[in-house]
Amino acid sequence: MSAEATSPAKVGIIMGSQSDLRVMGDAAEILEEFAVPHELTIVSAHRTPQRLVEYAESAASRGIDVIIAGAGGAAHLPGMVASMTPLPVIGVPVKASISIDGWDSILSILQMPAGVPVATVAMDNARNAALLAVQILGCADSDLRDKMTAYKQALAAKVETMVERVDREGWRAVRSSL
Amino acid sequence: MSAEATSPAKVGIIMGSQSDLRVMGDAAEILEEFAVPHELTIVSAHRTPQRLVEYAESAASRGIDVIIAGAGGAAHLPGMVASMTPLPVIGVPVKASISIDGWDSILSILQMPAGVPVATVAMDNARNAALLAVQILGCADSDLRDKMTAYKQALAAKVETMVERVDREGWRAVRSSL
Amino acid sequence: MSAEATSPAKVGIIMGSQSDLRVMGDAAEILEEFAVPHELTIVSAHRTPQRLVEYAESAASRGIDVIIAGAGGAAHLPGMVASMTPLPVIGVPVKASISIDGWDSILSILQMPAGVPVATVAMDNARNAALLAVQILGCADSDLRDKMTAYKQALAAKVETMVERVDREGWRAVRSSL
Amino acid sequence: MSAEATSPAKVGIIMGSQSDLRVMGDAAEILEEFAVPHELTIVSAHRTPQRLVEYAESAASRGIDVIIAGAGGAAHLPGMVASMTPLPVIGVPVKASISIDGWDSILSILQMPAGVPVATVAMDNARNAALLAVQILGCADSDLRDKMTAYKQALAAKVETMVERVDREGWRAVRSSL
């Protein structure tokens, strides 16, 4: 349905509207960083329900292993996709302009009934959705798991660098530079 | 799909699970009271998505004029039906055991994006959903509108009766009898 | 009470204050787009209660079929109009400056007691209120129902166009253009 | 409209439904304790809007000085009465069975627009509504103000008695007797 990589996509990133790209682009960037083949497209649960059905029903047979779905307001996309695929679906609550402080998208995605889970991540946190996809793929790909371990070490190193900077320059200097 | 009346149904009542009958049965009772032909069945957005598509896409051609959909938790049924029919869809947020004080079902039903409205009524208030359906049908059926006017007069009369009882017996007696 | 169309109005749009025009104007625009005769005026439940009574009690006899009422804060306009008319009333919660994140207007409009429904739509979503009015009128007007079907197809087409643009230009380009 | 006292009523207690008597009866009891002439009746904003108008418009001329109005859910009674009378209106949010944890009644009563205040008290706290009415009448009635001062001293004395009991018997004994 779209092409973001030369190998067949393993992760499908979908979102309800192009305005969600502001948030959901981060997921693609992480997957690029981890060299995970992926695709990205727009599927609106409410405006293109047929497209939603086709996407969800075909994903597994097309080789997709994990679906990342982001939406705002009454966010039905992640849960409806989950209802039509055996794949794990990761939901990203987007705090859209139509949102009530984000509560609507969080609860619409999180509170799925028994039988149909959606792996929900923090509001607007598409980066974490992609990292979770990498962790999932890492269950069968030890290289990817090693990369994840390295990624976490890099996160720690970045904190250590900042610790040293605060020690060296003093917190006031660091605060001023924020 | 089910039969609750001899004439072709004009109102379709659907719900995500049989446990919602506790709340949604009230809608059928109101429609019986107003002699509006209707049908009632179970359609689960998350467990029977194909059935959802069939129901939503066929409703108008089967003669249904209004759909009443009730669901709890991440309640996607009303909004997804609304995405696939030109008919007005009334949503009933059900405070299911899986609900977070009902906020999840309210926000999942209410906060639909521009283009796909759901007419949301108060939590667990399937009776109001049915009255709203009667009002909608009343736009083209003056008998039904007259019945609605009479219904409202009966509501008022019931209050007046209670006013008189409080005047006659005193509020303490009425409170004791609650 | 006001005149927005040459034919007698079928939909009455009211709001508590002129500042609600920012939101409620969208409803009139949708009705124009669907060529539904309508009227628009200001009725304040709290500052002009007599006007509220007159409007609500006369609407049906003046030929109005559906009322759309928008208000913010302790939003009593939709529910009070609904208490005095057999017509369906659609409520638009407006996130006014006096609102607490919009929760006050949502709950004041949505949580009507049994017997007096208000068809509540998403916060600030007057466009959806008007589309719901069109769907309601479509129950007795097959042309209007066809237009609604076409409207939904246009929504889908717009998504498809964006899907193609993302495929063609890449998501980064589309994101940059937001 | 009802008679709870031989002298003309100075405080009018109204509520949306007889089920609110469970809470609102406390207001009448406090007014009896302070010997303030009062009346108590049922006025439903949504089921008897005409009665609401009559009550609100006639209250001042009938000698009423303060109105106490209790209601649950989308609680429009206090605010609508306030819109039609120059008298101070005290609102009691009732946590009815139809309520969402009481938030709906609190916000529907509290968040009135500029120009039309409602003096809101704590949820289900009709006793405080009546005490506030006594304080208001006390502005022109020094006997009543003195009684209020005595009432507060009695509240303090009751605490002191409990303090002594805890000192004498130990907190464990008092806790066991709760």
Add this chain to the structure above:
Amino acid sequence: MSAEATSPAKVGIIMGSQSDLRVMGDAAEILEEFAVPHELTIVSAHRTPQRLVEYAESAASRGIDVIIAGAGGAAHLPGMVASMTPLPVIGVPVKASISIDGWDSILSILQMPAGVPVATVAMDNARNAALLAVQILGCADSDLRDKMTAYKQALAAKVETMVERVDREGWRAVRSSL
């Protein structure tokens, strides 16, 4: 403690901090408009507790009839004043920068225990607090009650003027001028 009028003050306006003047100044303006003698000063419950005690205990004997108290965050000023005076106390929840969307000040002021009411008005609505004070004083001052009736008529007239403007110029023109 301060002097805003030549006659002895009947209404005392207090607030926790000078930053509350942004909101609370509106109360003084309304009282000026109604020619009600009043005073305005700062009393911090948490930084000047002794001053709080003195203010609350002396208010009645100084001739004050109504106290208006505004505060933000954990807003203890209105309730603590109410605990030490037989006068009616009106509380204004202020959405200060330290507030969590205003919920903290609303709940801290509204949810007073039985025995010690605070008449709470809408968030940041000091104007309504002053109008409520006028209504309270109006119980013993028919001139003031007549002024309140006139004030309400002026509110209605302002709406009517806007209604006519919308009719005359069209809603689009009015919306553009917002």
Add this chain to the structure above:
Amino acid sequence: MSAEATSPAKVGIIMGSQSDLRVMGDAAEILEEFAVPHELTIVSAHRTPQRLVEYAESAASRGIDVIIAGAGGAAHLPGMVASMTPLPVIGVPVKASISIDGWDSILSILQMPAGVPVATVAMDNARNAALLAVQILGCADSDLRDKMTAYKQALAAKVETMVERVDREGWRAVRSSL
């Protein structure tokens, strides 16, 4: 650390307290149903932090592929485990007696910072956590994916059976039997 299966465990189920077994036992039951080797034990983030570190750091090398962690209140267990393992971690917010309507556990688990995702499922929904674990393992195990597809078909079949029962017996009979 515990033994629930003869093969080496692939899924580790942990929870903050034995009282969470009420909810978390459901996860083990689903994994049994899918014949996924798993282990279940108690790890308290706050009372046994060393045990938390050991569990999280050793899980991957012990052959665990997915961790399911449930906790209530300020629920730090899922997020802290996630900080110390490259494995995907699924979090179950438990509505413990110490919870504020479950909001505390939901937000403590869901709102993880960028870099450290937790796959959050609905409140008290340990069953969905286990189904998500099966879906994750299914990425590298086509038998498991087929079982998941069959599981979903069984869910649908159960709904269809109930649909037929409602058609055959009528909704009143079904409601009575709830």
Add this chain to the structure above:
Amino acid sequence: MSAEATSPAKVGIIMGSQSDLRVMGDAAEILEEFAVPHELTIVSAHRTPQRLVEYAESAASRGIDVIIAGAGGAAHLPGMVASMTPLPVIGVPVKASISIDGWDSILSILQMPAGVPVATVAMDNARNAALLAVQILGCADSDLRDKMTAYKQALAAKVETMVERVDREGWRAVRSSL
């Protein structure tokens, strides 16, 4: 003011009402367990404001080092005591029957303005308030700090015992015994 120990009290436990003993008694039990001399009494901010002033102003000179204050609803006791003493004040939000899900007491206690902190603990968690008091006294009392270390080891040991029981008996047996 009360006597719970032979040595002069170092911790003062106060609460707004005897009904708070249900929760606040736990604090006294912890202090007994740690052999910390303490006193317990009732001080109502709203019904006995003078007593509040006396208690707060005299506590430090009477040898009290830490004050634990519990209250429900609009909980002003902890903050007002904090305003009148240089001692650390620990606040316990009590979910009283008058509470709105406990949010009112939490926010009334937590959201103190800059300059006057209250050390707030979890809802109804008087046990933690007492443990915090022990930790505070432990800053100058190494025996007490050692006891706290031992207490934490005992907490861990209790978890370990339960871990072993689950391993030995199986989780189903433990769940059944809950």
Add this chain to the structure above:
Amino acid sequence: MSAEATSPAKVGIIMGSQSDLRVMGDAAEILEEFAVPHELTIVSAHRTPQRLVEYAESAASRGIDVIIAGAGGAAHLPGMVASMTPLPVIGVPVKASISIDGWDSILSILQMPAGVPVATVAMDNARNAALLAVQILGCADSDLRDKMTAYKQALAAKVETMVERVDREGWRAVRSSL
């Protein structure tokens, strides 16, 4: 780990990220004002869990008496530190950009289970965290307690100065100068 004072630090200020310096710097400024030796550094619970363990386990032996920990979102830092030290831990909920109106950080820090308290202060109120630390140290340092008493008198004096300014210049002038 860092050095902000020549004497060994008695208070350790930590935070999850350098961006928290915006808020947490205020704590260091208050401690400087009170001449309390302290240190400030960054410890991320989720990115540097080992560092968290080292910091928490070594703090007491390094001479630290009180720990102040600030974090946003799913804020696990304060609670996890508290789980590994016998010292009192003060938690500052930071309203980070990733926060949902701050509710997530408040509840993640406040709602600790029995046995492991965190002394929570108001959102973003690092100043109060430091004042609480001073009060805690004041239990064993009468000079510090005297400074705290003086600090409170200075707060009161500042209010008095503003009271006089309002009296002298009038509230309008003061409001204009805000």
